[in-house]
Amino acid sequence: TPRIFSGIQPSGNLTLGNYLGALKRFAQKQDEGIETIYCLVDLHAITVWQDPEALKRQTREAAAGFLASGIDPSRSILFNQSQVSAHAELGWALNCVARMGWMNRMTQWKDKAGKNAEKQSLGLFAYPSLMAADILVYHATMVPVGEDQKQHVELTRDIAAKFNHDYGVDFFPAPLPLIEGAATRVMSLRDGSKKMSKSDPSDASRINLTDDADTIAKKFRKAVTDPEPLPETVEGLEGRAEARNLVNIYAALADMTPAQVLGEFGGQGFGAFKPALADLAVSKLEPISTEMSRLMNDPAEIDRILGEGAAKADEIAQPILAKTLEIMGMIRSR
Ligand code: TYM
CATH class of the missing domain: 3.40.50.620 (HUPs)
Structure with a gap:
């Protein structure tokens, strides 16, 4: 069983x-x-x-x-x-x-x-x-x-x-x-070659479940990326570790596939994608951090x-x- x-x-x-x-x-x-x-x-x-x-x-x-x-x-x-x-x-x-x-x-x-x-x-x-x-x-x-x-x-x-x-x-x-889904290896927001980790000295490299909405939005806004717009297909993420990471995070938070995310955002720049990602992350994570602090009172x-x-x-x-x-x-x- x-x-x-x-x-x-x-x-x-x-x-x-x-x-x-x-x-x-x-x-x-x-x-x-x-x-x-x-x-x-x-x-x-x-x-x-x-x-x-x-x-x-x-x-x-x-x-x-x-x-x-x-x-x-x-x-x-x-x-x-x-x-x-x-x-x-x-x-x-x-x-x-x-x-x-x-x-x-x-x-x-x-x-x-x-x-x-x-x-x-x-x-x-x-x-x-x-x-x-x-x-x-x-x-x-x-x-x-x-x-x-x-x-x-x-x-x-x-x-x-x-x-x-x-x-x-x-x-x-x-x-x-x-090991399933789009986010089996979430990378640092400062360096797409490093795993996001609770032990990274840079707090800006990670989203903590206890971060408030402003902090989450700011960290995504400041996330390191390349200057190109998002590709139309998953193959276009090849060699673009930071872009891939943000697309994977979006997909996992929204219960979508990376291909579906690119179907929606392909061709758009990070100026448009990052705020959408930040909003999505806040909407999913804020209820969790609120509930965590409520539970921590007891x-x-x-x-x-x-x-x-x-x-x-x-x-x-x-x-x-x-x-x-x-x-x-x-x-x-x-
Ligand atoms: P730990 O505490 O480092 O991580 C807990 C779980 O979170 C996953 N994880 C990640 N997944 C995607 N992207 C990331 N950046 C990321 N960082 C962490 C980990 O893969 C893990 O699933 N040795 C384990 C704890 C452990 C354990 C076990 C797990 C001890 N005994 C028995 C399974 C079964 C660890 O240090 O996980």
Whole structure:
């Protein structure tokens, strides 16, 4: 039976990239009636130091982002990772299955560690193995993510296959990455070759889900583009990363294809397109940021929702963890 798992790090502001690449699609999957489990991965966030008070606030704010994007805690399980200890426990077991060489090949590790691998936490290196545990501890079959997480989901498949092979079982299903829609890789508004990211030092490079209408409009107006008008066809976006990015964002926000967007705006300059994009973005995002700030007025209610979600998640995860440890030869006598 299909079961979806996905997660977001509560390590800073949620961005338009997180919304279009993940949150909006998470809500769609829930509405299609598939079993959906969504997680604020606080154990992943601490692979780089987080101020403890800030981590709490960011976790609640990310939870508010899920709720405001349409995640309904009575239809989806929504929780923070550290409240379900099975993630960390299966993570350890999978650390003993995964190979150092596999971790070394992860492009996100290479980007983050750079020439400073020696100074990174051991947790940052092992991060993809914990991510595999997140998915496998629910026997999840589908993982909606943005393009940048594809390699980690593929690694999860390799870890599942090696576990099954090493212990001669057919226990962990191989999960499929779901990478769909026009905005699987939203780029920086300042540089079309860089991913839009909550960790980019330039705030103008991204739209935050908490930005107000004026800020959103200003950031789109100032977005870096070339001077040519928009092409009539998608092929005409070749070699125009910034133009392609804005067209993809428009398409994803409007539930259109990029070709349909160009059908409407092809031949027009950015002087016309950017204000239309800004208006569309404000109309879609303002209700979300308004709802997020309303929810943030009641942090105890958010904590209650996360606790309830964690209890439900635990019920699914515990038996799968127990079976895993038993397969590996651990005595289970309490
Ligand atoms: P994170 O927190 O970096 O991002 C959360 C989700 O948002 C997507 N995303 C984007 N999509 C399109 N364009 C962008 N610019 C953009 N930036 C981020 C990401 O692809 C992701 O889907 N390792 C994960 C968190 C994680 C996880 C998991 C995900 C931990 N365990 C298990 C799935 C399943 C991460 O750091 O995502």
